[in-house]
Each structure stands twice: as structure tokens, then as C-alpha cells.
Amino acid sequence: MKIASLEDDEAHAAIMSRVLHEAGYECATFSTGRALNRRLREEKFDMLIVDWELPDTSGRDFILWFRTHFGHDIPVLFVTARNMEEDIISGLSAGADDYLTKPIRTNEFVARVRALLRRAYPSAAEDSLIEVGPYRVDVPQKTIHVHEEPITLTPREFDLARLLFQNLGRLLPRDLLMQAVWGRGAEIASRTLDTHLSRVRTKLKLRPENGVQLVPVYSRGYRLEPVAARDGAAVAVAGDV
Structure with a gap:
């Protein structure tokens, strides 16, 4: 399955990409909302992973835009350093399906990704x-x-x-x-x-x-x-x- 990661921190983006690849997923990383915006008009992804702080927009605003233009079928995981309750509520209210705080714990991260994919694609995600x-x-x-x-x-x-x-x-x-x-x-x-x-x-x-x-x-x-x-x-x- 193909996952798009919107993350401008190169080190953190590399960690997530490595973990996802090792779990058997294809991951494309984007450092700006504009870059992912352009790719989404050409290519379909099965899931989005979005950071909050980005150079050209906020992750929350990007999710609002994404839900408006692409609907709610594709799962979105918020991965951010913000861990206040109001931030979590705000992120989920914007259209994220789940919320994970940095630094990620790799096993939990993969488990959350798999859970969202199973829920969205019950016939295709990680069949036993x-x-x-x-x-x-x-x-x-x-x-x-x-x-x-x-x-x-x-x-x-x-x-x-x-x-x-x-x-x-x-x-x-x-x-x-x-x-x-x-x-x-x-x-x-x-x-x-x-x-x-x-x-x-x-x-x-x-x-x-x-x-x-x-x-x-x-x-x-x-x-x-x-x-x-x-x-x-x-x-x-x-x-x-």
C-alpha cells in the first residue's frame, strides 16, 4: 500500500519512511503541503501521515483542504510534537482519523498505521x-x-x-x-x-x-x-x- 508522509523534518521523515518500508509499505515523503498537493492531483495514496508544523501551511489546514477535495475515505494519521488535549481535539476535528505524538515509538506507529488501513480497506490490508x-x-x-x-x-x-x-x-x-x-x-x-x-x-x-x-x-x-x-x-x- 502507498502512504504519503507530509513531514519537513528530514531526520524524522527518514525514520518514518524506513519504518514503513520495513513494515512492507511504500512511502513517499513531502516537505511542503504544496508539493503533496501537486502529487495528489496525479497519484492516489492509500493513507496520509501529516505533521502539524510545515513551512507553507499547517497540518490542520492541509487536512481540512484534503477532506474538502478528496472526501473521508482515505485515512489520515496526525504525527506531531503537539500533545496538548486541545491540539488533539483540534486535529481530530479537522478530519484526522488518529493522532500520535513525537517522538514516535516504532512498534506503536506501525500498529496505528495497520489499524487505520485495516479499517479503511478491510479486504486488502495485511491479510493473514x-x-x-x-x-x-x-x-x-x-x-x-x-x-x-x-x-x-x-x-x-x-x-x-x-x-x-x-x-x-x-x-x-x-x-x-x-x-x-x-x-x-x-x-x-x-x-x-x-x-x-x-x-x-x-x-x-x-x-x-x-x-x-x-x-x-x-x-x-x-x-x-x-x-x-x-x-x-x-x-x-x-x-x-
């Missing part, structure tokens, strides 16, 4: 059991079955497969995949990711006849696309690259 065609991904047990046959994967191969199935149809950037599986700052060659994904494709038989295909997007990342059969031919639901 993911079923796509002949595939059954059991996240807690870290197992994958294809046509009821268990597939042996290494821990990293499973983590890559889990991310792909949890984000079916979404482009997953290369850096997100590497950070989520190997950790932020890990020095791995780009071909290492490609090699692991090639093994995942082979072991799981990610082929159109099984209803999915793993598509590399040159220099950007990978996308697991659902494929529908039509007149004996496989057709990518999400479109060709």
Missing part, C-alpha cells in the same frame, strides 16, 4: 490469508501453496512473494523491495534482487495460465499483475507495460 486463483499465502505461517501443493521458499523469497501478493496490480519500486527484505542500508547488488525474483517466479509458476504474471518495469521495479483468460488467450488485467 491471501488467496489469488490457485495461490494461497498464509502470512503468519510463512507458507505458500499453489494448487494445494506447498512450495519451498527461502525466508527472503517468501517476503518478496508476500509483498507481491499483498500489492497485486501495484508497481513496487526496486528500492522498496530491497529495503523491505534486506533492510535499509544493506549493500546488495541490484542483480541480487532480480535473481531472487526470478527464483520466486519459477518456484511459484507465476505464469498467465495460473492467473498472474510477474512484470519487470525497466529501471523502476516489479508488478505482479492479475491475468484473465479470454478466448483461450491470457490478457493482463492491469494492462501491458
